[in-house]
Amino acid sequence: MRFKARWAVRLVTFNGDPVPGPLKDHEDSELVSLAASGDARALAELYDRYSRIVMSFSLRMLSDPAAAEELTQEVFFRAWRQANAYNSTRGSFATWILSITHNMAIDELRKRNRRPKRADLEDPVATLANISDTDRSVEDYAWLGALRDEVRDALDILPDAQRHAIELAYFRGLTQREVADTLNEPLGTIKTRMRLGMRKLRNYLEEREVELT
């Protein structure tokens, strides 16, 4: 008796790549709904889409690759557990997952009580230059590259003092008062820099209709 070897053909094409499926075509909000209903594959798809961003953000804040990877897992596990809490009318999934990342990273930083001794001496551009992705497949995410260019352009229009104050607060988890102390500037000055810088960023991104997804 002879049989058609459908199974064999499938085996030899196995190369470890994710199996393509209909989830690839789903919107983020649909995937979150599926995850909320218990579909782990939906969460895996969201992980494939956003783990690189979450990882780079975690690494930027924690400056520790192992801790950043651990945080990345925790962020997506929390997203899995709290998928029901996501409300697409309040913002994109990217906004949501990055907010979770930020909050958890700040918690981790404050738990460690590991503040930078002189964060003002660090060159943010040089720090960013040290972070790269060797995974070539990320280039497939053209939308992400376009977004990165837009956000970088937006940051470039800010005066250095405003951008620095924002980066110290957001990426280092410093409060306005801590930023003021770090830079040896009056608190009112720091507040003004942050407010003006954020308003310029918002205007720039809104004028260009830049959305996170």
Added chain:
Amino acid sequence: MSDRRHFQPNPQRRLPCESVRDDLEAWALGALEPTEREQIDRHLSGCSACQSEADRWSQVSSALPLSLDPVAPSAQAKHHLMDRIAGDQMSGVSPRPSIAGAHDVSPPPSMPRRFAWSQVLVAPLFVALIVMFGWTFNLQDQVESLEGSDLQITASDNTMLPAGVQTYSLKTECQECTSAGRLLANPKTANALFVAWNLDPTMAHQVWCVDEQGARKMVASLQVSSTGDVVQPLLFEEPISGYSQIYVMSKDADHEQMMEMNETPMFTPPPGLYEEQR
């Protein structure tokens, strides 16, 4: 130096909208003092207009990480995450008593599993993958030696398996089910390759094992394709021969089912899997 250094806001005082909106940029950056943040959060929970404005500022701050070059987590990170999720899914779900016995189902502690994957078993896994891929490519060579798309194999093809590798078959009590699968492993090792077809892609599928003491542990969550197929290397915590039972647990919101894996002396095609050639 500081205009509000000694300011201690009363967390019980409700802030006016104008005051809240002045602080939303700092709120979105996470730059407020904890007491200030509490006040803002309390206001936002009762003011949809300010909440909407806060959401817009959150979108601005959340754009900042996009300026960073992406960094990919390690490949193991996703496996760890999906294992945790599978364990989370299975928690509170008991297998059928008639099959699984009276033991509670509980996922293994995450740290030992993580340790086992990353510290101890990387080398054996690597060796196992080489063996499995070697077997696969051996199979590929034999298949490609056949002509065209009308590929043919016979029931004696288990001779292609490396020495010592045993085939275990999925056994289901469901007469109508077309699910079928094989676990290929040397019982003296902890590595295996699992291949299955016609699994329900809408269900979650996990491989579980039972050791000699009756303790149950989840081995892995299966990454099933949209067509119900899966080809996945598995790594057990000890050699396969040390387990009294290995099974696949499948569940969704309404159903759960168990398929045992039994030793298969000879390779026989699963029912309904192959189309007989005329």
